[in-house]
Amino acid sequence: MAFVGDSLARNQMQSLLCLLATVVYPLDVSYTSDSRLKRWFYVNYNFTLASFWSPHLVKAIDTDPNGPTYNRLMNLYLDEANDVWAAQIEAFDYVIISAGRWFYGPQVFFENGKVVGCHLCLKNNIKNLTMLYGYRRDFRTAFKILTGLENFNGVTFLRTLSPAHFENGEWNRGGNCIRTRPVSRGEMKLEGDDLELYLTQVEELRRAEREGKKRGLKFRLLDINEAMVVRPDGHPNHYGHWPHENVTISDCVHWCLPGPIDTWNDFLLQMLKMERY
Numbered sequence: 001m002a003f004v005g006d007s008l009a010r011n012q013m014q015s016l017l018c019l020l021a022t023v024v025y026p027l028d029v030s031y032t033s034d035s036r037l038k039r040w041f042y043v044n045y046n047f048t049l050a051s052f053w054s055p056h057l058v059k060a061i062d063t064d065p066n067g068p069t070y071n072r073l074m075n076l077y078l079d080e081a082n083d084v085w086a087a088q089i090e091a092f093d094y095v096i097i098s099a100g101r102w103f104y105g106p107q108v109f110f111e112n113g114k115v116v117g118c119h120l121c122l123k124n125n126i127k128n129l130t131m132l133y134g135y136r137r138d139f140r141t142a143f144k145i146l147t148g149l150e151n152f153n154g155v156t157f158l159r160t161l162s163p164a165h166f167e168n169g170e171w172n173r174g175g176n177c178i179r180t181r182p183v184s185r186g187e188m189k190l191e192g193d194d195l196e197l198y199l200t201q202v203e204e205l206r207r208a209e210r211e212g213k214k215r216g217l218k219f220r221l222l223d224i225n226e227a228m229v230v231r232p233d234g235h236p237n238h239y240g241h242w243p244h245e246n247v248t249i250s251d252c253v254h255w256c257l258p259g260p261i262d263t264w265n266d267f268l269l270q271m272l273k274m275e276r277y
Contacts, residue, residue: 004085005098006055052085055102057142073121077110078137081145090151098159100197101253103135136200143208147217155275158205159222161198163190165232166252177252179232188229198225224264234260
């Protein structure tokens with residue numbers, strides 16, 4: 001089983017790893033020392049679990065690796081594979097793919113090796129395009145890679161966008177997530193950019209489903225949206241840092257407390273059972 005995506009995909013993978021570790025301990029068979037690219041083998045079950053860090057899914061080049069984390073200009077090659085995962089994914093029976101939050105930053109979009117536009121790049125000689133332009137093409141390319149791999153016969157799960165819960169401001173303008181309990185259904189909902197990203201994901205998955213059928217490949221929707229919208233209590237807020245760190249920004253994107261993110265794997269395990277039957 002392989003997880004492809006950003007740190008939220010790694011969150012789910014780590015949750016599943018902890019669940020499996022209550023039964024047996026795996027062997028670390030990672031091919032690199034990079035903690036973002038890990039692989040574990042469960043000898044008792046002949047089962048491999050892997051994580052491929054690829055927050056943009058496609059080939060991406062950081063133009064300023066030493067720059068600020070939230071404002072780096074990325075060159076995204078929208079029609080090219082990220083070989084970090086694409087070159088190894090054929091061997092897996094199940095692939096869980098997701099991406100989202102890294103697309104909010106400045107990006108220059110390339111297609112056929114040429115610049116076609118950008119998002120927030122602040123360059124007057126480049127056509128301005130929306131974040132959704134790059135986002136849609138990234139997912140389309142990722143799914144196209146999977147359907148085009150000659151020896152890939154696995155099931156692909158799209159784990160949908162994990163909702164953020166910033167209140168009282170944006171992430172960099174005093175927003176926080178101080179709630180300690182779930183909210184009632186309808187009290188919060190997916191809206192704005194998050195809703196557009198979610199709908200784009202689903203549309204591209206349906207497109208991949210149609211293409212995959214021609215080869216007998218299966219694409220499944222692991223939709224966590226509705227269950228997670230009502231869980232603003234699961235984020236670390238400003239407790240996601242060491243006490244000695246001088247960090248004032250709250251984290252209302254990642255998940256810290258047990259419960260919410262474990263639900264993703266409850267859904268996944270049930271869907272795996274359904275595939276079996």
